[in-house]
Amino acid sequence: MSELQKRQIQLEVLRYNPETDTAPRYQTYSVPCLNEWVVLDALNYVKDHLDPTLSYRWSCHMAVCGSCGMMVNGEPKLACKAFIHEYGDQIKVEPMANFPIERDLVTTVEDFITKLASVKPYLIPKSDQPVSAGEFKQTPAELKKFKQYTLCINCMLCYAACPQYGLVPEFLGPAAISMAHRYNQDSRDGGRDQRQEVIATDEGVWECSFVGACSEVCPKHVDPAGALQQVKVASTIDWYKEHLMPWVKK
Numbered sequence: 001m002s003e004l005q006k007r008q009i010q011l012e013v014l015r016y017n018p019e020t021d022t023a024p025r026y027q028t029y030s031v032p033c034l035n036e037w038v039v040l041d042a043l044n045y046v047k048d049h050l051d052p053t054l055s056y057r058w059s060c061h062m063a064v065c066g067s068c069g070m071m072v073n074g075e076p077k078l079a080c081k082a083f084i085h086e087y088g089d090q091i092k093v094e095p096m097a098n099f100p101i102e103r104d105l106v107t108t109v110e111d112f113i114t115k116l117a118s119v120k121p122y123l124i125p126k127s128d129q130p131v132s133a134g135e136f137k138q139t140p141a142e143l144k145k146f147k148q149y150t151l152c153i154n155c156m157l158c159y160a161a162c163p164q165y166g167l168v169p170e171f172l173g174p175a176a177i178s179m180a181h182r183y184n185q186d187s188r189d190g191g192r193d194q195r196q197e198v199i200a201t202d203e204g205v206w207e208c209s210f211v212g213a214c215s216e217v218c219p220k221h222v223d224p225a226g227a228l229q230q231v232k233v234a235s236t237i238d239w240y241k242e243h244l245m246p247w248v249k250k
């Protein structure tokens, strides 16, 4: 316990129970912690020792599962990657911005799940091939084109950071479009036309105003803002080909 007393922080946590509260409120917990702890450790201390009613999501504690996204001092962060030593003695923790609160730090994420599914985030093979024909081979250069976008862990921090998603909830958003781009760039995939119908639209990539906040907060350095700009360029080339050079195949 002496180690735990190395530092005392005041953890101000947004609380909201829709069954008993008319509006969200803040509750402050005094948490003894190690400087090496992350915010998730402090929340777990509260849950285990101070207040078992506190609700939040987490699983892996290693920035892989993507479930512990929340606002830490106003910035979208993974609680398991937000180190206490990077903050002062007062830390404010709130649910992810731009999502409805389900309870305390837990948000309702159905909107993102629906949008992600709509871009068909899976390989649609160019051609049917029997298993006996062997694997679909790919060169290192072909893999490099999309590998970065495979690192997305669906944590939704990019949606919490995106001012456009906050203003226009219909916006398909950074992670869903990046994931569509990931498969569109895959040399084994033949589903681009199907995805373009969803992403090359007003609610899709053209709603993005390239603020770039999504890439700044991405804990896996996926750079969704870069992916969206590439989709814009490719979609513009599609338009020119279709209208000015209809004889050229996409």
Ligand code: FES
Pocket (backbone or CB within 6 Å): 058, 059, 060, 061, 062, 063, 064, 065, 066, 067, 068, 069, 078, 079, 080, 081
């Ligand atoms: S607990 Fe899995 S990403 Fe934080």
